[in-house]
Amino acid sequence: MIASGSHVPGVDPTLFGLPPFAALRFERPAAGLHGLISDYFVFDSHGPNAKNVTNWMLPTDPVIRLTLTPEPIFVETGEGNWVRRPTAALFGPATKACRVRTNGGVTIGATLTSAGVARLADIDMSRHLDGIVELDRIVGGSAAARLVADLRASNQGPDAKPILDEFFLQTMSCPHRREGSIHSFDRALRQDDLESASDLGTRLAFPPHTVQRLTKRFFGFPPKTLITRTRFMRSLMAITEAGATRGYSSIDAGYFDTSHFLRDCKRFLGMTARQFMALDTAYLDIVIRARRAVIGAGSPILDKR
DSSP: OOBBOOTTTTOOOOGGOOTTTTEEEOOOOOOGGGGEEEEEEEEEHHHETTEEEEEEEESSSOEEEEESSSOEEEEEEETEHHHHHHHHEOOOOOOOOOOEEEEEEEEEEEEHHHHHHHHHHHOOHHHHHHHEEEEEHOOOTTTHHHHHHHHHHSSSSSSHHHHHHHHHHTTTTTTTTTHHHHHHHHHTTOOOOOOOOOHHHHHHTHHHHHHHOOOOHHSSHHHHHHHHHHHHHHHHHHHHHHHHGGGGTTTTTSSSSSSHHHHHHHTTTSSSHHHHTOOOOOHHHHHHHHEEEHSSSGGGGGOOO
């Protein structure tokens, strides 16, 4: 099994709260990838307790996921509809929590920003919402196969970060022509006091039609959805950190009342936050703790640029 931890100095992997049959690494990408890649992660598990485990993924930014285990991993793409995850896949921007069924082994991921996706491949992200596409269809040629082969030949733990750094520094070397605007949108969308699409347009001095077009093209969703998703994730992370006994007192001030928040729970989780917290989300809880310890926020949606 890989060694848990991080290349980030001072990170104590015991804070991750891992069971003895699992290991996890979280990493900050190279400085040259700032604003393009949010994080890297490696998860490993072995033994009977790692077989046929079902857990959850929360709404998030686009993620490249690499499955290095021969055992299958299945993702629920709709109620009761399970698909096998490709060896190398791009998961599009997500607004829906979904279940994942794993059987142990190593999986590696890289969470991309909208600017990172634009550098990797000039694609319309609105066509990949809550979806999965094989990575070689995005990067072209044999780049995805080479990345998987390099990772398989490594120790798949501490060596993963430099391999991923090299891959993305090469494939993301050319800025996108709209990259300045993408970064401006990204920073504005992450501000705690952003309230509406018109507010976003005012801050960036863009007309409404341009705001709609650019957010859908590069972020996948219209601005209202992006703002709502960020507010919801900010509230959910605060509630999980405070604990279920605190109720909904930690929700974002942008919510009018609890019923307003519960409507978003139904939209993004398919249930109330209390119902979600009552589920067995042990692996998800580990990832949130580890990401907070290494990156500073439990979700990439809440990273400050």
